Amino acid sequence: MLSFARVSIIGMGLIGSSLARAIRVRMPTVRLSVSDSSADVRARVEALGLADDVCDLPATAVIDAELVILCVPVGAMGAVAAEIADDLAEGAVVTDVGSVKASVLAALTAALPAHVHVVPGHPVAGTERSGPDSGFATLFEGRWCILTPQQPGPASRQLQAFWERLGAKVELMDAAHHDRVLAVTSHLPHLIAYSIVGTASDLETVTRSEVIKYSAGGFRDFTRIAASDPVMWRDVFLTNREAVLETLGRFTEDLVALQRAIRWGEGDTLEALFTRTRAIRRSIIDEGQDTEAEDFGRPHGPPAEPADEDPR
Numbered sequence: 669m670l671s672f673a674r675v676s677i678i679g680m681g682l683i684g685s686s687l688a689r690a691i692r693v694r695m696p697t698v699r700l701s702v703s704d705s706s707a708d709v710r711a712r713v714e715a716l717g718l719a720d721d722v723c724d725l726p727a728t729a730v731i732d733a734e735l736v737i738l739c740v741p742v743g744a745m746g747a748v749a750a751e752i753a754d755d756l757a758e759g760a761v762v763t764d765v766g767s768v769k770a771s772v773l774a775a776l777t778a779a780l781p782a783h784v785h786v787v788p789g790h791p792v793a794g795t796e797r798s799g800p801d802s803g804f805a806t807l808f809e810g811r812w813c814i815l816t817p818q819q820p821g822p823a824s825r826q827l828q829a830f831w832e833r834l835g836a837k838v839e840l841m842d843a844a845h846h847d848r849v850l851a852v853t854s855h856l857p858h859l860i861a862y863s864i865v866g867t868a869s870d871l872e873t874v875t876r877s878e879v880i881k882y883s884a885g886g887f888r889d890f891t892r893i894a895a896s897d898p899v900m901w902r903d904v905f906l907t908n909r910e911a912v913l914e915t916l917g918r919f920t921e922d923l924v925a926l927q928r929a930i931r932w933g934e935g936d937t938l939e940a941l942f943t944r945t946r947a948i949r950r951s952i953i954d955e956g957q958d959t960e961a962e963d964f965g966r967p968h969g970p971p972a973e974p975a976d977e978d979p980r
């Protein structure tokens with residue numbers, strides 16, 4: 669028994685197009701109507717055959733949909749919700765995939781009518797790429813999807829079943845708690861990557877070409893993360909400001925402690941920390957949460973980058 673027969677996706681970039689592909693594979697009878705504010709993206713989605721209907725306006729795409737999934741940057745969620753509010757079917761479930769949850773929950777509940785069910789969501793799966801060509805059907809397989817309904821009920825159970833059909837593992841969580849957890853596990857790491865790559869390219873003592881030429885191992889991994897979508901991440905930091913600033917404050921203190929340990933030659937302090945962090949990495953692998961031990965950051969990734977893009 670299918671959980672939803674008619675699904676609408678607004679925003680057909682990496683996540684929206686991955687969802688469309690996964691639905692095609694796992695729920696082939698679902699009728700899929702999609703929209704995107706970019707005419708180029710809509711044309712590409714048509715060419716790739718990712719949906720039954722590609723609509724110019726989000727409001728047209730949601731008519732009759734039992735499930736509406738907003739896959740736009742977090743800062744655009746409220747505006748899109750306002751655009752579709754009058755055309756949503758009675759009892760429709762409206763969800764999203766945004767990386768921040770408290771602000772999206774507030775924006776959706778403010779903009780949407782009482783006759784729909786708002787169940788915000790976040791698949792904790794992605795890559796540094798953007799756009800409809802970068803999506804792939806297996807993106808969510810074996811990955812967590814966190815749902816943050818105000819009150820769990822039949823709509824969140826139906827949405828949970830939907831994500832499980834796509835191969836994801838689902839957990840329910842309070843939206844504010846989600847934002848504190850993801851500030852540590854996703855948002856701060858991205859901020860550090862953006863910052864370190866920026867610093868390296870600004871250094872006067874090392875040329876830019878040397879940075880590119882000798883970027884192996886650790887720094888190369890940072891450059892992948894730092895290539896992530898600028899608009900998406902701008903919105904993440906602006907909408908999860910408090911949790912990120914709190915985590916950043918703690919991180920800065922710990923970094924200064926390391927700086928001090930290096931300055932004063934406190935080898936024991938350094939070794940104790942590195943031993944503790946190595947154990948954390950090993951327990952992540954032991955729990956089977958990291959299948960990419962040999963290929964950082966690309967657990968179920970799309971085809972590897974072509975060799976001519978590989979600077980090594």
Ligand SMILES: NC(=O)c1ccc[n+]([C@@H]2O[C@H](COP(=O)([O-])OP(=O)(O)OC[C@H]3O[C@@H](n4cnc5c(N)ncnc54)[C@H](O)[C@@H]3O)[C@@H](O)[C@H]2O)c1
Nearest residue numbers: 679681682683704705739740741742766767794795798799
């Ligand atoms: N990229 C990731 O790794 C990742 C992972 C999980 C969740 N997310 C979340 O998923 C959402 C989408 O991210 P993405 O990586 O797919 O981005 P993307 O840039 O690949 O796609 C976003 C799409 O939304 C469209 N769009 C923007 N504003 C719109 C509007 N007002 N109306 C209609 N369409 C609009 C854009 O044209 C674009 O095609 C974001 O909220 C992000 O936080 C991203």
Ligand SMILES: O=C(O)C(=O)C[C@]1(C(=O)O)C=C[C@@H](O)C=C1
Nearest residue numbers: 767791792793794795796854965
């Ligand atoms: O692998 C990556 O490129 C990601 O950054 C994916 C990642 C993450 O931080 O884990 C990024 C943001 C999303 O909200 C969820 C997943």
